[in-house]
Amino acid sequence: xxxxxxxxxxxxxxxxxxxxxxxxxxxxxxxxxxxxxxxxxxxxxxxxxxxxxxxxxxxxxxxxxxxxxxxxxxxxxxxxxxxxxxxxxxxxxxxxxxxxxxxxxxxxxxxxxxxxxxxxxxxxxxxxxxxxxxxxxxxxxxxxxxx
Amino acid sequence: xxxxxxxxxxxxxxxxxxxxxxxxxxxxxxxxxxxxxxxxxxxxxxxxxxxxxxxxxxxxxxxxxxxxxxxxxxxxxxxxxxxxxxxxxxxxxxxxxxxxxxxxxxxxxxxxxxxxxxxxxxxxxxxxxxxxxxxxxxxxxxxxxxxxxxxxxxxx
Numbered sequence: 001x002x003x004x005x006x007x008x009x010x011x012x013x014x015x016x017x018x019x020x021x022x023x024x025x026x027x028x029x030x031x032x033x034x035x036x037x038x039x040x041x042x043x044x045x046x047x048x049x050x051x052x053x054x055x056x057x058x059x060x061x062x063x064x065x066x067x068x069x070x071x072x073x074x075x076x077x078x079x080x081x082x083x084x085x086x087x088x089x090x091x092x093x094x095x096x097x098x099x100x101x102x103x104x105x106x107x108x109x110x111x112x113x114x115x116x117x118x119x120x121x122x123x124x125x126x127x128x129x130x131x132x133x134x135x136x137x138x139x140x141x142x143x144x145x146x147x
Numbered sequence: 148x149x150x151x152x153x154x155x156x157x158x159x160x161x162x163x164x165x166x167x168x169x170x171x172x173x174x175x176x177x178x179x180x181x182x183x184x185x186x187x188x189x190x191x192x193x194x195x196x197x198x199x200x201x202x203x204x205x206x207x208x209x210x211x212x213x214x215x216x217x218x219x220x221x222x223x224x225x226x227x228x229x230x231x232x233x234x235x236x237x238x239x240x241x242x243x244x245x246x247x248x249x250x251x252x253x254x255x256x257x258x259x260x261x262x263x264x265x266x267x268x269x270x271x272x273x274x275x276x277x278x279x280x281x282x283x284x285x286x287x288x289x290x291x292x293x294x295x296x297x298x299x300x301x302x303x
Contacts, residue, residue: 063288092213126224126288
């Protein structure tokens, strides 16, 4: 291969868009319906989990996901779960296939400090971000043993 | 034509596991970084985050010949078109760029599985393509490059 004639493609010369799409995802109190399981293999998406003084943040990589195919749920026991479905491939002759249509699922147990009903979720550029604020600290939370 | 794709799915079922291997490697990287941090006492320094050693398999890329065009798609969650560089020479397409994930300040890390990598993937196309008829987009974290046959390849 002679690389003297390599053409670097500049994006502004190309046709096509790059929408910086950002969509709010409702956080429901019940998990995804069972029929979501029926279509394609279920795998775990890679996640990052961060914590600050005020909140917990979960980022999940779900490339190809669109907002209407994402379910985020958080029940009263603090079980957070996410279900994401990705649709199928373009039709044609497959030269090389490294990924396919699939369902992603991940479940997490939230700590006591998390305010389960205040969780919010957002999907942007194939990354699902879930934020769970912390409850304000209560003074009565400290139990002193009587001497 | 459709059957070929279905068959390829069955053959490559195993490759989806790479994401889990990559995730494990990211966790190992995080562990080794944390121990380095402890040793060097360089807290909050993201510069020394090791890049994934699975960079050669990231992003996962599909190549599908749709008849009139060949479509290359790659999983690039969180990236926009400014983060991806495309280079074309004859029937070879190179997708490269960098995905750097910063931990926001004053946040503690519990899990860090997402791949961060300087990446470069070389894709051999089934035929030479016309550069001026190429289009590309990044949507929902997926890069899609649509390429058409070069004039001298038409009718071959």
